[in-house]
Amino acid sequence: MKYDYLVVGAGLFGAVFARQAADAGKRVLVIDKRPHIAGNVYTEAVEGIQVHQYGAHIFHTNDKAVWAYVQRFAEFNRFTNSPVANYHGELYSLPFNMYTFNRMWGVVTPAQAEAKIAEQRRAAGITEPRNLEEQAISLVGTDIYEKLIKGYTQKQWGRACTDLPAFIIKRLPVRFTFDNNYFNALYQGIPVGGYTAMVARMLAGIEVRLNTDYLADKAALDALADRVVYTGPIDAYFGNCLGPLAYRSVRFETEVLDQPNFQGNAAVNYTDAETPWTRIIEHKWFEFGKGADGQDLPKTVISREYSSEWKPGDEPYYPVNDAQNGALYKAYKALAEKEEKVVFGGRLGEYKYYDMDQVIASALSCAERLLR
Numbered sequence: 001m002k003y004d005y006l007v008v009g010a011g012l013f014g015a016v017f018a019r020q021a022a023d024a025g026k027r028v029l030v031i032d033k034r035p036h037i038a039g040n041v042y043t044e045a046v047e048g049i050q051v052h053q054y055g056a057h058i059f060h061t062n063d064k065a066v067w068a069y070v071q072r073f074a075e076f077n078r079f080t081n082s083p084v085a086n087y088h089g090e091l092y093s094l095p096f097n098m099y100t101f102n103r104m105w106g107v108v109t110p111a112q113a114e115a116k117i118a119e120q121r122r123a124a125g126i127t128e129p130r131n132l133e134e135q136a137i138s139l140v141g142t143d144i145y146e147k148l149i150k151g152y153t154q155k156q157w158g159r160a161c162t163d164l165p166a167f168i169i170k171r172l173p174v175r176f177t178f179d180n181n182y183f184n185a186l187y188q189g190i191p192v193g194g195y196t197a198m199v200a201r202m203l204a205g206i207e208v209r210l211n212t213d214y215l216a217d218k219a220a221l222d223a224l225a226d227r228v229v230y231t232g233p234i235d236a237y238f239g240n241c242l243g244p245l246a247y248r249s250v251r252f253e254t255e256v257l258d259q260p261n262f263q264g265n266a267a268v269n270y271t272d273a274e275t276p277w278t279r280i281i282e283h284k285w286f287e288f289g290k291g292a293d294g295q296d297l298p299k300t301v302i303s304r305e306y307s308s309e310w311k312p313g314d315e316p317y318y319p320v321n322d323a324q325n326g327a328l329y330k331a332y333k334a335l336a337e338k339e340e341k342v343v344f345g346g347r348l349g350e351y352k353y354y355d356m357d358q359v360i361a362s363a364l365s366c367a368e369r370l371l372r
């Protein structure tokens with residue numbers, strides 16, 4: 001065997017695993033079917049702006065070890081995510097906080113906001129939330145649910161809020177303070193110079209073959225290495241033999257505009273059901289509107305995001321963690337455990353709604369287990 005490890009996928013899971021294995025003296029080959037490294041965190045400079053080609057990525061974590069790890073490969077800026085919600089032209093602060101409650105109800109104190117939410121929760125008669133709708137109403141009341149959650153969530157997931165698990169909405173903080181920071185994280189920022197440069201540093205000195213589809217040439221590629229770390233979709237690995245898992249896909253419509261400022265913020269969510277896109281990203285604000293040498297940039301780049309159900313040929317972005325797909329994933333996982341040579345990792349390999357920091361933590365612990 002020429003390599004100890006064949007790593008399928010040059011996204012964060014694959015790059016971190018490959019780095020750890022190479023540092024442990026293993027011979028590693030990384031392949032990716034795309035023409036570039038970095039998976040979904042891939043960024044590319046357009047008009048001097050780092051464009052997040054597969055959707056906006058804000059690094060945030062409470063995990064000190066992960067934060068220390070990424071510092072080895074990039075310097076992070078002080079970007080704090082504070083998206084704005086646009087509901088038919090009314091603008092609200094996100095996540096749900098005192099600015100949002102004030103705009104929605106005119107309340108001024110935390111006690112008034114809490115009383116308003118409690119009143120709406122009581123009127124809805126929810127005691128034990130059983131789905132995303134009930135969870136949302138019990139967290140923030142019916143007005144916020146109707147204006148800021150219902151339409152956005154149904155566009156994002158293509159399912160009614162009553163058919164979605166409660167945990168999805170629990171990702172969002174609810175605060176009775178004037179704090180627009182979207183994340184409850186000790187550490188947050190964007191790698192200066194973009195994510196692609198960060199992943200390139202992770203992969204420094206490691207052989208990478210792009211435009212190489214593992215599943216199209218599996219036997220020949222398997223013959224190159226003792227073990228395989230596979231970060232593609234788990235159902236595709238098994239030829240969808242138990243039926244396809246559901247994924248949500250996203251289509252991005254990116255435009256360069258000959259103006260310096262389109263929306264004044266990195267992210268604006270369109271939370272009504274009628275606007276066809278879920279959000280618009282204006283990439284330059286991830287780096288405060290400045291180019292690499294600190295100058296103001298005359299143009300701007302925006303991306304409208306449209307969410308859709310995944311179908312063959314699309315990129316699978318989000319696992320759909322409902323009961324039916326959870327059960328199907330379990331069946332695939334049982335098959336995966338019988339594949340002695342192969343380890344499955346990452347958002348698609350584990351069919352898990354991982355954030356970047358969680359995927360890095362998972363790759364580090366996988367590497368520790370395998371390389372011990």
Ligand code: FAD
Nearest residue numbers: 009011012013033039040055057058214232346347355356
């Ligand atoms: P990926 O990045 O998907 O990498 C898998 C790689 O495997 C891909 O490059 C793919 O081409 C390759 N591959 C698949 N099949 C094959 C094959 N057969 N042969 C060869 N190669 C193959 N997380 C955050 O922390 N903050 C955010 O703000 C955030 N925003 C997000 C926004 C969007 C729209 C999405 C979709 C995700 C977001 N995430 C965010 C999550 C983040 O993208 C993931 O946690 C992370 O990128 C997962 O890394 P991965 O290596 O598991 O998967």
Ligand code: UDP
Nearest residue numbers: 085148149152153156168169171172269271
């Ligand atoms: N959400 C919402 N309105 C918003 C933003 C988010 O209802 O303006 C809901 C939606 O259901 C989404 C969930 O909150 O799926 C989690 O949001 P997050 O921003 O974490 O989603 P991501 O795109 O990062 O998965």
